[in-house]
Amino acid sequence: MAQFTHTTPNPKESDRERQYRVFMDFLEIQPLTYNGGLDVEESENWVFEMEKTFNVIPYDEPTKVKLAAFMLKSDAYLWWIDTKEREGEVDTCTWERFKELFLEKYFPMADRDRKREEFLHLQQGDMTVREYAFRFERLIRYAREYVPSEREKNNRFVHGLRPSIQAIMLCGRGEEYGQTVNAAEMTEKLVKRLPNPKESDWRTQSRAFKEFLQLQPLTFNGGVDSEEAANWVYGMERTFGVIPHDEPTKVKLAAFLLKGNAHLWWVDTKEREGEVGTWECFKELFLKKYFPKTERYRKCYELKYLKQGDMSVMEYAAKFEKLCRYVQDFRVKKEVGEGLRPSFVAAFMNGISEFQEVFDKAETVEFAEECMLADNNKQKGSDPISAGHGCYNCGEIGHKIRNCPYFRK
Numbered sequence: 001m002a003q004f005t006h007t008t009p010n011p012k013e014s015d016r017e018r019q020y021r022v023f024m025d026f027l028e029i030q031p032l033t034y035n036g037g038l039d040v041e042e043s044e045n046w047v048f049e050m051e052k053t054f055n056v057i058p059y060d061e062p063t064k065v066k067l068a069a070f071m072l073k074s075d076a077y078l079w080w081i082d083t084k085e086r087e088g089e090v091d092t093c094t095w096e097r098f099k100e101l102f103l104e105k106y107f108p109m110a111d112r113d114r115k116r117e118e119f120l121h122l123q124q125g126d127m128t129v130r131e132y133a134f135r136f137e138r139l140i141r142y143a144r145e146y147v148p149s150e151r152e153k154n155n156r157f158v159h160g161l162r163p164s165i166q167a168i169m170l171c172g173r174g175e176e177y178g179q180t181v182n183a184a185e186m187t188e189k190l191v192k193r194l195p196n197p198k199e200s201d202w203r204t205q206s207r208a209f210k211e212f213l214q215l216q217p218l219t220f221n222g223g224v225d226s227e228e229a230a231n232w233v234y235g236m237e238r239t240f241g242v243i244p245h246d247e248p249t250k251v252k253l254a255a256f257l258l259k260g261n262a263h264l265w266w267v268d269t270k271e272r273e274g275e276v277g278t279w280e281c282f283k284e285l286f287l288k289k290y291f292p293k294t295e296r297y298r299k300c301y302e303l304k305y306l307k308q309g310d311m312s313v314m315e316y317a318a319k320f321e322k323l324c325r326y327v328q329d330f331r332v333k334k335e336v337g338e339g340l341r342p343s344f345v346a347a348f349m350n351g352i353s354e355f356q357e358v359f360d361k362a363e364t365v366e367f368a369e370e371c372m373l374a375d376n377n378k379q380k381g382s383d384p385i386s387a388g389h390g391c392y393n394c395g396e397i398g399h400k401i402r403n404c405p406y407f408r409k
Contacts, residue, residue: 022059026067029053036075036106040115041138043106046071047099054095064095079105115142124162129184132160154180164191208245212253215239222261222290229290232257233283240279250279254286265289299323 031053034046050068059067072080083101087093119139124132136157140147147153154177158166161184168187217239220232236254245253258266269276269285276282303323311319 022057022063023067023070025057026053029056031067031071033071033073034076035073036079040107040111043103047102061094062092065093065098068095068098076106112142115139119143120146123160124165129161129165129181129188133157133181133184136160150175150177153177157181158184208243208249209253211243212239212245215242217253217257219257219259220262220290221259222265226291226295229287233286233291247278251276251282254279254282262290 032046032049034043037043050064050071054064069077069080083105087101116139119136119142122132122136122139127135140153147156154175157177157180165184165187168190218232218235220229223229236250236257240250255263255266269289273285276285303320306316306320306323
């Protein structure tokens with residue numbers, strides 16, 4: 001750091017020589033320059049640094065103004081040229097007047113009011129106690145009228161601390177501000193050693209989220225395919241059956257998988273409905289949008305008039321089970337029996353009430369029919385196997401009679 005030694009003025013020294021010496025003495029202190037800009041704290045800090053320099057070396061008022069003006073660069077210096085033209089001769093300008101003009105330009109009253117409001121609402125939040133104290137001390141100068149005493153200063157500082165620190169600080173604060181800050185830092189170290197329930201909850205939620213993603217759940221982008229929407233809901237419920245979650249977590253996880261138009265729908269729905277706390281409520285809103293009642297009625301109608309036709313029993317059962325998801329309170333025995341081919345119904349419908357029994361019995365009857373048809377073909381001298389054919393119905397290779405796409409002969 002440059003060393004500065006103040007010398008006694010020489011009476012034989014000319015004004016020019018004296019001014020030059022004063023200027024060189026000033027530069028030895030390496031004062032800050034200022035370029036202008038929008039950072040109000042930077043402009044105020046420059047003023048503080050200049051005043052600190054003027055306290056080291058006594059200058060008359062016009063000299064203070066000239067030296068300060070010399071340290072203005074770029075836009076700030078252009079401002080000073082315009083100001084001089086407006087204010088007139090600077091030889092009579094005092095440092096206080098210069099400071100008033102400067103702060104009016106680079107730290108206007110509106111910004112000072114914002115700083116005061118920031119101080120009045122200052123909270124520690126995620127800052128450490130040291131960072132909070134630093135910010136507190138920088139802002140307090142804008143609101144001195146609100147902290148007229150050391151006691152008021154302590155109270156306001158403690159009031160802005162995190163609740164976990166405040167609770168212990170109530171019986172451990174000092175009478176002086178410095179003691180209060182030290183006590184708050186010690187309390188902060190103590191609190192860090194205690195278990196944090198919020199952090200524990202966060203870790204639990206994070207682990208649940210990772211486990212959920214490992215199951216590779218389906219996303220949903222919206223659209224007009226009602227079956228896709230219903231399948232997404234069933235997929236979500238199957239996932240929730242693997243890893244249990246509380247109701248709010250289910251809603252959050254489901255909402256995370258909504259993409260595109262579906263996500264936009266969810267944003268609008270939350271604004272309209274408020275907080276959606278249960279999976280059943282979410283599902284009701286979702287199906288109302290993407291699987292409305294008209295679609296469900298259409299599926300019920302399709303189930304009511306479903307016929308086996310050319311489908312195998314397995315294909316018919318899969319179609320039947322798929323449609324059954326969209327309706328409730330249906331009679332399984334009657335629906336399955338009515339839809340199967342007439343040749344199956346008479347063989348097993350009496351005394352069967354469970355769907356799986358109907359399905360198993362129908363496959364048995366279907367297999368018996370295949371065997372009978374194969375025997376008939378052999379008796380007629382037509383052996384599809386020896387002839388290089390695979391199907392006993394159409395004779396084509398590549399499928400069995402139960403999966404034959406053609407009408408039975």
